[in-house]
Amino acid sequence: MNPSSAKYRRSMESLDRQAIADHQLAKLNGLLKTILPANQFYADKLANGPVQLNSLEQLAELPFTTKDELLSGGAGHSLPANLTWSLDRYVHYHQTSGTHGRPLPVFDTADDWAWWIDCWQYVLDAAEFTSADRAMLAFSFGPFIGFWSAQDAVTARGGMLIPGGGMSSLARLALLQRTGATALFCTPTYAMHLVEVAEEHNINLTHCEVDKIIVAGEPGGSVPAVRERIETAWNAKVTDHGGASEVGPWGYGDRNQRGLHVLESEFVAEFISLESGKPANEGELSHLVLTSLGRHGMPILRYLTGDLVRPIWPDEGPNRFVLLEGGVLGRTDDMLVIRGMNIFPSSIEQILRSFPEVVEFRITARKRGEMDELVIEVEDHLSKPGRIAEELQLRLGLKIDVRLASAMSLPRFEGKGKRFIDLRKGKQDEA
Numbered sequence: 458m459n460p461s462s463a464k465y466r467r468s469m470e471s472l473d474r475q476a477i478a479d480h481q482l483a484k485l486n487g488l489l490k491t492i493l494p495a496n497q498f499y500a501d502k503l504a505n506g507p508v509q510l511n512s513l514e515q516l517a518e519l520p521f522t523t524k525d526e527l528l529s530g531g532a533g534h535s536l537p538a539n540l541t542w543s544l545d546r547y548v549h550y551h552q553t554s555g556t557h558g559r560p561l562p563v564f565d566t567a568d569d570w571a572w573w574i575d576c577w578q579y580v581l582d583a584a585e586f587t588s589a590d591r592a593m594l595a596f597s598f599g600p601f602i603g604f605w606s607a608q609d610a611v612t613a614r615g616g617m618l619i620p621g622g623g624m625s626s627l628a629r630l631a632l633l634q635r636t637g638a639t640a641l642f643c644t645p646t647y648a649m650h651l652v653e654v655a656e657e658h659n660i661n662l663t664h665c666e667v668d669k670i671i672v673a674g675e676p677g678g679s680v681p682a683v684r685e686r687i688e689t690a691w692n693a694k695v696t697d698h699g700g701a702s703e704v705g706p707w708g709y710g711d712r713n714q715r716g717l718h719v720l721e722s723e724f725v726a727e728f729i730s731l732e733s734g735k736p737a738n739e740g741e742l743s744h745l746v747l748t749s750l751g752r753h754g755m756p757i758l759r760y761l762t763g764d765l766v767r768p769i770w771p772d773e774g775p776n777r778f779v780l781l782e783g784g785v786l787g788r789t790d791d792m793l794v795i796r797g798m799n800i801f802p803s804s805i806e807q808i809l810r811s812f813p814e815v816v817e818f819r820i821t822a823r824k825r826g827e828m829d830e831l832v833i834e835v836e837d838h839l840s841k842p843g844r845i846a847e848e849l850q851l852r853l854g855l856k857i858d859v860r861l862a863s864a865m866s867l868p869r870f871e872g873k874g875k876r877f878i879d880l881r882k883g884k885q886d887e888a
Contacts, residue, residue, distance in 0.1 A: 469722040470776040496541040521759045522851040549601035553702045563702045572751040577610030580709040584696035588615030593638040598622035602702045626654040641670045644833040645677025646874035652690040667770040673698040676803045679784025680812035728768045745886045763788045793829045802877040814838040817867040823880040834862040
């Protein structure tokens with residue numbers, strides 16, 4: 458069956474756990490057979506382990522892969538360490554955003570790029586995007602891979618592509634209206650920023666033709682308060698998407714908006730308990746570890762993503778791929794320990810976004826002795842930060858310093874929003 462067909466995708470989603478594992482094992486062994494020994498990075502890492510697995514459980518015998526390892530490549534460190542072939546085999550260059558460190562270059566062959574586009578079709582299915590849709594891509598179209606893969610996925614489905622690179626927000630809104638766009642692709646942050654610009658210029662977004670919004674790059678698409686604010690302002694359905702340049706487009710929104718499904722026909726997901734360091738139980742907060750099954754030119758095995766999630770394994774329904782309840786809940790390097798409690802910026806955002814008068818915010822973490830401390834700045838139309846502090850204390854059990862910021866003083870973002878400033882390491886790290 459053609460992996461690009463909707464029938465194939467539905468058949469994959471309906472597999473039971475054993476059938477999913479069998480499919481993954483076959484693809485994983487095919488990947489290993491293709492890349493070894495040509496891929497020197499993994500030839501070295503797997504030298505003391507099995508190169509063909511008898512069961513998927515043996516995957517746990519292989520070593521983890523970290524981003525720091527990938528950044529230690531050749532050619533004066535301008536290449537990722539895990540390339541399989543010489544550069545003449547590759548047709549696409551992109552790089553990670555650099556949000557959590559030095560940007561990592563990524564390379565794809567023509568076959569790998571076709572795999573990206575096939576994976577993206579699951580996202581479009583979840584959004585109910587059809588060939589009749591007209592998609593506005595509100596991105597700058599720099600080297601970040603997600604924008605380009607979204608473009609080619611829309612083209613492959615037969616939808617109309619409306620590129621919005623190099624334009625102001627007001628110009629994008631005008632183009633969106635002029636073309637009758639029915640779908641918007643952007644970050645959650647930017648969807649809300651467009652709402653702000655529309656209100657400033659008396660543009661009623663509920664009267665435009667956009668009825669579906671596909672978001673990526675931030676957790677907001679799976680944060681209920683953020684998603685509801687976007688859906689209400691646009692009168693459109695929001696679909697979340699999870700991906701990483703070094704891994705691939707690994708996740709897509711659950712149609713009931715409970716979180717993100719991992720695309721298990723193309724990725725193996727492992728979950729390591731944050732508390733015990735052992736394989737996580739259902740619903741347990743855990744580290745997400747991913748193995749890509751269809752990217753041969755720049756393969757990734759047991760990659761420590763840094764994302765924290767809660768896995769749920771559905772045993773019935775049309776989609777039995779593992780569900781990450783609430784999407785990506787946070788990152789290991791963003792987690793705050795405030796008076797003994799584990800807190801993530803996304804949890805705080807959920808509360809802040811429940812106040813419709815809060816336009817923008819910024820969270821700053823710093824150390825006071827051995828303890829983490831938070832300061833939150835808010836642009837609040839009511840100019841009453843005290844009520845926000847009370848709600849945070851009620852829902853989190855923590856007293857947090859909430860300060861009023863003047864209107865339009867906090868930064869706005871087109872790409873990934875940088876609303877969390879981490880001063881705990883003695884320097885300003887934005888995440």
